[in-house]
Amino acid sequence: MTTPTSRRTALYERHIGLAAKMVEFAGWNMPLHYPGGIIHEHLATRKTAGLFDISHMGRFIIHGRRALDFLQHVLTNNAAALKPGHAQYTIIPDPTGQALDDAYLYRFVEHEYLLVVNAANSARDYDYFQSHLSAFDQVELIDQTDSLAMLSLQGPRSKEILAKAIDTGELPEPRRNSLSTVTIDGSTVLLSRTGYTGEPLCFELFVAAQDVCRIWDLLTELGSVPVGLGARDTLRLEAGLPLYGHELGPDPEGRPIPIFSCPLAKFAVSFSSLKGSFVGRDALARQYRAYKRITFADYSLRQDLPRMVFPLALSGKSVARSGAKVFSDRDKHIGFVTSGTMVPYWIDEGQALASRLTQSKAMRPICLALLDSNLRPGQTVLVEIRDKKVPAFVVPYNLRSEAPPFARAIIYDSPVQKLN
Amino acid sequence: MIPQDLKFSKSHEWARFDKEANTVTVGLSAFAVEQLGDIVFVELPEVGQAVTAESPFGVIESVKAAVDLYAPISGEVVEINQTVAEQLDLLSSDPYGQAWMIKITPRDLAQLDTLMSPADYETFIKSPEAQH
Numbered sequence: 001m002t003t004p005t006s007r008r009t010a011l012y013e014r015h016i017g018l019a020a021k022m023v024e025f026a027g028w029n030m031p032l033h034y035p036g037g038i039i040h041e042h043l044a045t046r047k048t049a050g051l052f053d054i055s056h057m058g059r060f061i062i063h064g065r066r067a068l069d070f071l072q073h074v075l076t077n078n079a080a081a082l083k084p085g086h087a088q089y090t091i092i093p094d095p096t097g098q099a100l101d102d103a104y105l106y107r108f109v110e111h112e113y114l115l116v117v118n119a120a121n122s123a124r125d126y127d128y129f130q131s132h133l134s135a136f137d138q139v140e141l142i143d144q145t146d147s148l149a150m151l152s153l154q155g156p157r158s159k160e161i162l163a164k165a166i167d168t169g170e171l172p173e174p175r176r177n178s179l180s181t182v183t184i185d186g187s188t189v190l191l192s193r194t195g196y197t198g199e200p201l202c203f204e205l206f207v208a209a210q211d212v213c214r215i216w217d218l219l220t221e222l223g224s225v226p227v228g229l230g231a232r233d234t235l236r237l238e239a240g241l242p243l244y245g246h247e248l249g250p251d252p253e254g255r256p257i258p259i260f261s262c263p264l265a266k267f268a269v270s271f272s273s274l275k276g277s278f279v280g281r282d283a284l285a286r287q288y289r290a291y292k293r294i295t296f297a298d299y300s301l302r303q304d305l306p307r308m309v310f311p312l313a314l315s316g317k318s319v320a321r322s323g324a325k326v327f328s329d330r331d332k333h334i335g336f337v338t339s340g341t342m343v344p345y346w347i348d349e350g351q352a353l354a355s356r357l358t359q360s361k362a363m364r365p366i367c368l369a370l371l372d373s374n375l376r377p378g379q380t381v382l383v384e385i386r387d388k389k390v391p392a393f394v395v396p397y398n399l400r401s402e403a404p405p406f407a408r409a410i411i412y413d414s415p416v417q418k419l420n
Numbered sequence: 421m422i423p424q425d426l427k428f429s430k431s432h433e434w435a436r437f438d439k440e441a442n443t444v445t446v447g448l449s450a451f452a453v454e455q456l457g458d459i460v461f462v463e464l465p466e467v468g469q470a471v472t473a474e475s476p477f478g479v480i481e482s483v484k485a486a487v488d489l490y491a492p493i494s495g496e497v498v499e500i501n502q503t504v505a506e507q508l509d510l511l512s513s514d515p516y517g518q519a520w521m522i523k524i525t526p527r528d529l530a531q532l533d534t535l536m537s538p539a540d541y542e543t544f545i546k547s548p549e550a551q552h
Contacts, residue, residue, distance in 0.1 A: 021457070032457075038483045039458045230457070230484055317461050319481045341483055342460035363460055386463075386479065 009055035010149050010209040014216055018226055026119035028056040031228035039344045039363075041231035042238075045197060046346055046407060047357055049155035051216070051224035052232055055209070058122025059145050060129070063112040065138040071113060073278050074132055075105065076259065078270035082107045087177045087192050089268045091248070091259055092117070092125060097283030098256035099248040101125050102268070108179050108190050114206070116150070118244050149212035151205040153224060154197040154235075156405035161222045162191070162203055165215075172203070185218055187211035196232070198239025200404035237368060238343045238399045239407070240311045246338045247309045251370055252323045253336075260287035261308045261370060290373075299374050307335055308373040312381065312392040313412045314365040317342075320383045320390070326369050327382040327389060334375070337383060340367030343398075345409035357406055364411065366398045422450075422542065423516050427492065427535035429474075430544070434516060435492040437532060443523040444493050444532070448480065450515040451545045456482040459508050464500045464521055471497060471524060473531050478521065491524065493531045499523040 006029040015022060020031035031053070033041060044050055062071060071079040077090035087106040091099050101121040106114040117125045122145065129141050153162065162171060169182030172193040179192045187207055195202030207215050220226060233243070242248050242262045251257050259265045259280075269284055290301035294308070314320060320340035328334050342365045346357040371381065377396045382389040393412050401407045426434045432452035436445045453459065461481040471477045476488035477497070500522050504510050510519040526532075536544060544550050 032484070037458045039460075234483060318463065318479075319461055319486060321486060342481065343483075365461075 007056070009053055010212045011053045011055065011216055014213060015053070020226075020228060023229070025229055026056060026122075028119060030056055031226070033228040033230045034226050036225075038228070038230035038234060041225060041227040042234050043344050043346060043361060044225040045155045045199065045227055045231065045235055047156065049153055049157040049161055049224045050197070050227035050231070050235075051219050052152040052154070052227050053149075053216070054152050054204075054232075055145075055149045055212070056119040057145075057150060058117040058119060058125060058143070059148050059150065059206075060115045060117070060126065061112060061142040061144050062115060062139065064140045066136040067111075067113060067139050070133065070136040070139045071105065071115075072275050073136070074129060075103070075115075076265075076269040076278070076280070076284065077105065078272045078275045079105060079113070080274045081270070081272070082113075084108070084110050085172075085179045087179055087194055089264065091265065091268045092128070093259060093278075093280035093284065095280050095283065096256060097258050097260075097280045097287055098250075099244065099259050100128060101244055102242065102248055104194060106179060106190075106192055108181060114144075114190075121244060147209055149207055149209045151207070151212065151216065151219070152195055152197075152203070153205065153219060154195045154199040154202045156199070156201055157223060158199070158203055159201045159405075161219060161224055164222050165218055176202075185211075185214050187215060189215065196239075196241055197235040198241065198399045198401050198407050199235075200401040200407060233339075234341050234343050237339050237341055238345075238366060238409070239401070240368065240397055240399065242309065242368075243339060246322060247368055247370070251307075251336065252338070257307075257370060258287045258305055259284060260291045260305055261373075263309065266291070294373050297376070302373055305373050307370045308375075309338065309368055310371050310375060310377075310394050311396070311398050312337075312367045312369050312383070313395050313398060314340075314367065314383060314390055314392040316390055317363075317365065318385045318388070318390055319365050320367045320369075320385055320392070324367075325384040326371055326392075327384065328372075329380055329382065331382075334381065335369055335371035337367045337369045340365070340369075342366075345411075348406075348408055355403075355408070364409070367392075422538040424538055426516065426538055427532055428538070428541035428544070429490060429492045429535055430549075431474075431488075431490040432550075433490055433492050435532060435535060437526075437529070441523075442525060443498060444495070444526050445520045446477075446492060446522050446524060447515060447520045448489065448511065449541070449545075450512070451550075453511045453515055453519075456480065456485075456487065458483045459511055462505045462508065462511075462521070464502070464505060465497050467497055467500055469497045471495060471522075489521065492535055493524055493526050494528060495524040495526040497522050498525050
């Protein structure tokens with residue numbers, strides 16, 4: 001329900017005009033889905049291009065003489081490795097090696113960094129950064145959430161749509177995490193080859209809030225499908241990407257989840273000598289030692305990483321929700337579901353590069369679960385859904401993105417068949 | 421348009437009494453189906469199971485949430501509609517017909533009198549209480 005205090009993005013009138021179902025999210029009034037529904041929007045992103053208003057996310061500019069030192073201290077990744085024109089996934093750690101938030105750091109120009117954080121944590125992140133600023137002279141932190149809008153354009157057609165929309169400048173090439181600056185319909189747009197849907201072709205756009213409606217209109221005229229927060233969540237879950245409050249932060253029992261419990265952490269945490277000491281480094285180094293051993297099935301350091309996040313493919317049709325208990329096939333409680341839903345997918349045909357998506361679609365229940373770290377893909381576990389224990393497979397992934405332009409659903413044999 | 425022979429619960433189930441068969445057919449209102457959004461799963465009870473008025477008899481899941489289905493009347497489940505569990509689009513295309521969920525042999529028909537008429541239900545769904 002809308003409360004009078006909820007914030008609106010610059011695209012609020014567009015969402016209302018499209019008859020979106022609006023919901024309260026992290027203090028913002030946001031589209032959950034448009035009239036086509038979550039399933040339609042999910043499938044459209046996988047086959048054509050989905051356009052998301054993500055202006056509710058927190059956007060901070062960090063600049064000044066010691067900006068890099070400050071970022072190196074409060075973030076896990078090596079910001080010194082970030083050349084102008086590049087972006088990186090990173091985490092805001094606490095001293096115990098738990099995530100306060102996860103974030104993306106963009107360096108569009110030499111002397112300025114842009115950090116995007118989760119909407120739900122934005123105010124807390126800002127205060128936290130302010131409390132560390134005093135140790136770094138001449139660093140300025142500016143909240144640009146209201147003045148700089150943010151769009152995400154994801155999916156196989158995203159590149160051709162943007163190519164048509166751009167007046168001057170080049171698409172960010174050659175790969176993920178590249179950045180560029182372009183003009184679209186007379187407005188300066190910061191473009192990045194990033195996203196949180198698992199799509200191999202993916203872009204995020206930053207544009208002045210007063211210009212964003214024109215950009216939105218142009219991108220939809222060129223064939224982008226508006227997508228709300230509902231499908232944003234099912235897309236990231238299918239891609240196995242963590243969401244703070246589910247796979248990062250406290251677990252369903254309120255205990256901290258170690259950052260290395262999330263497989264993405266290995267790309268987000270740097271122990272480079274260039275980075276030196278930073279918040280949580282010692283705890284993270286212990287987690288990393290345990291992580292490396294676990295990947296070789298050596299569980300001697302498991303106390304530093306007792307549980308890890310695994311994707312599951314469920315049997316049957318019922319849906320596992322966040323908080324559902326997971327048991328081993330011997331009925332031992334081994335963890336919790338952290339995110340779960342039913343996702344739609346396009347059925348593909350043909351092999352490898354010759355494969356293509358058909359017109360046929362289906363649904364499958366999947367989830368991410370925080371489970372004992374000695375589990376391996378291929379094992380069967382039992383997920384408690386209401387009063388039943390539903391068999392599920394521990395899988396390496398539910399979606400693959402390595403053959404552009406399409407991300408492909410990976411379907412496993414029925415865990416029930418495997419059980420028998 | 422809501423058929424006039426239905427009664428509605430505050431949890432959005434509808435009930436239709438069939439005098440000849442002495443059964444109460446139960447389904448979910450068009451309003452509830454629309455509010456749930458993309459429905460992905462319906463779990464129905466077994467035939468022979470006893471159900472209690474205002475207690476859950478099944479579950480309906482959308483992409484975003486699971487919602488209990490509440491029995492509008494106490495009794496025994498004598499028939500379930502497996503078709504609706506397999507063809508979920510019936511819930512939006514024919515909520516008061518082919519999308520029926522269960523048939524109950526009622527223990528106390530007077531419980532139906534506590535339910536809302538179609539007109540009262542139409543007023544109810546415009547009230548803040550009905551909006552999730």
